[in-house]
Amino acid sequence: xxxxxxxxxxxxxxxxxxxxxxxxxxxxxxxxxxxxxxxxxxxxxxxxxxxxxxxxxxxxxxxxxxxxxxxxxxxxxxxxxxxxxxxxxxxxxxxxxxxxxxxxxxxxxxxxxxxxxxxxxxxxxxxxxxxxxxxxxxxxxxxxxxxxxxxxxxxxxxxxxxxxxxxxx
Amino acid sequence: xxxxxxxxxxxxxxxxxxxxxxxxxxxxxxxxxxxxxxxxxxxxxxxxxxxxxxxxxxxxxxxxxxxxxxxxxxxxxxxxxxxxxxxxxxxxxxxxxxxxxxxxxxxxxxxxxxxxxxxxxxxxxxxxxxxxxxxxxxxxxxxxxxxxxxxxxxxxxxxxxxxxxxxxxxxxxxxxxxxxxxxxxxxxxxxxxxxxxxxxxxxxxxxxxxxxxxxxxxxxxxxxxxxxxxxxxxxxxxxxxxxxxxxxxxxxxxxxxxxxxxxxxxxxxxxxxxxxxxxxxxx
Numbered sequence: 001x002x003x004x005x006x007x008x009x010x011x012x013x014x015x016x017x018x019x020x021x022x023x024x025x026x027x028x029x030x031x032x033x034x035x036x037x038x039x040x041x042x043x044x045x046x047x048x049x050x051x052x053x054x055x056x057x058x059x060x061x062x063x064x065x066x067x068x069x070x071x072x073x074x075x076x077x078x079x080x081x082x083x084x085x086x087x088x089x090x091x092x093x094x095x096x097x098x099x100x101x102x103x104x105x106x107x108x109x110x111x112x113x114x115x116x117x118x119x120x121x122x123x124x125x126x127x128x129x130x131x132x133x134x135x136x137x138x139x140x141x142x143x144x145x146x147x148x149x150x151x152x153x154x155x156x157x158x159x160x161x162x163x164x165x166x167x168x169x
Numbered sequence: 170x171x172x173x174x175x176x177x178x179x180x181x182x183x184x185x186x187x188x189x190x191x192x193x194x195x196x197x198x199x200x201x202x203x204x205x206x207x208x209x210x211x212x213x214x215x216x217x218x219x220x221x222x223x224x225x226x227x228x229x230x231x232x233x234x235x236x237x238x239x240x241x242x243x244x245x246x247x248x249x250x251x252x253x254x255x256x257x258x259x260x261x262x263x264x265x266x267x268x269x270x271x272x273x274x275x276x277x278x279x280x281x282x283x284x285x286x287x288x289x290x291x292x293x294x295x296x297x298x299x300x301x302x303x304x305x306x307x308x309x310x311x312x313x314x315x316x317x318x319x320x321x322x323x324x325x326x327x328x329x330x331x332x333x334x335x336x337x338x339x340x341x342x343x344x345x346x347x348x349x350x351x352x353x354x355x356x357x358x359x360x361x362x363x364x365x366x367x368x369x370x371x372x373x374x375x376x377x378x379x380x381x382x383x384x385x386x387x388x389x390x391x392x393x394x395x396x397x398x399x400x401x402x403x404x405x406x407x408x409x410x411x412x413x414x415x416x417x418x419x420x421x422x423x424x425x426x427x428x429x430x431x432x433x434x435x436x437x438x439x440x441x442x443x444x445x446x447x448x449x450x451x452x
Binding site: 011031061 | 175
């Protein structure tokens with residue numbers, strides 16, 4: 001028996017039922033599998049990015065039960081019974097979320113690598129504080145890094161989306 | 170990349186303690202994972218088993234009980250920073266927690282995990298020391314309190330026994346005239362220096378001063394020698410003693426030269442932060 005196969009035989013598999021972008025998912029994961037790898041490589045949703053890999057940059061931000069997590073350092077089994085939202089699940093019926101729309105209109109990105117994480121973190125912020133001050137916004141978004149924009153356009157985008165979302169609510 | 174490990178999911182402290190006893194150094198408690206998983210990904214530590222304690226009930230509450238604030242070890246930083254009760258009783262701790270890492274780390278990381286991991290550049294231990302906190306350690310057969318001063322032994326090392334589990338942090342509710350502050354400074358992701366100060370001012374006289382310094386050296390340290398320069402003094406006299414207290418506290422920090430700054434620099438910053446903390450409490 002090959003080494004890989006014997007290792008496979010000893011492996012521990014954890015059943016994980018969860019909701020991914022509104023749809024139920026049933027998968028099995030090993031304890032050491034990271035949420036980032038499972039979502040990107042197994043489930044094929046590549047909006048979530050691996051970048052710093054140490055919970056600092058925010059490019060791997062996903063929302064779990066509406067709260068932002070670093071998928072690079074979250075064990076995949078932790079989403080048992082929870083609801084996971086990735087950037088792919090944010091638009092509804094082909095219509096962009098106000099945050100996505102605002103990032104386009106206000107030029108809230110250049111290369112776009114940080115954008116999925118930025119937008120998901122901003123969604124968590126606005127779900128918690130619909131009318132944030134700029135200070136509150138900066139504090140909440142402090143863990144999402146962008147190396148292109150200098151942040152001004154990102155802040156403008158989030159503020160504009162907040163305004164639009166409040167006027168709709 | 171994480172190496173394979175097996176996962177244990179006990180639902181009581183007794184079971185956790187038994188697993189720790191059975192597997193010894195091959196197993197580690199896993200709660201929020203914000204620090205442990207990073208160290209494991211880097212290959213700095215390796216465990217055959219992780220013991221997931223998040224299924225243990227009763228360790229994630231914040232309650233005030235008979236003059237003591239009790240924070241369950243599984244409370245996340247986010248839970249502490251958003252607790253209205255803690256905002257009222259221990260505003261300095263809430264402010265500290267609001268500024269730990271970033272919102273994702275605060276969402277996942279637990280206060281108990283933070284203390285047990287004993288990363289030298291962590292914030293909470295330093296303030297908890299100045300607040301007179303005690304850590305509750307439990308195992309199958311026994312339960313004891315460990316004063317914060319006795320809890321931190323060295324970098325990444327606590328006085329917990331191999332099969333002991335940190336279950337709760339107990340902090341005496343500060344009196345009406347007590348005040349406390351925690352200030353930190355750094356230019357990397359983690360702070361270079363952290364200083365905590367707690368004191369009571371009654372009719373212009375200072376008492377019950379507690380000073381602790383952290384981040385600069387291997388573990389948070391209490392600075393009793395500097396406290397004596399404030400206790401029993403009027404605020405003006407204490408103010409004049411600030412430079413001397415700062416020098417003592419700087420030395421007590423056991424600062425080391427590293428990427429976060431030279432030893433001399435950190436010692437200087439300890440004095441600066443102590444002065445600012447004092448001024449913020451006594452004006």
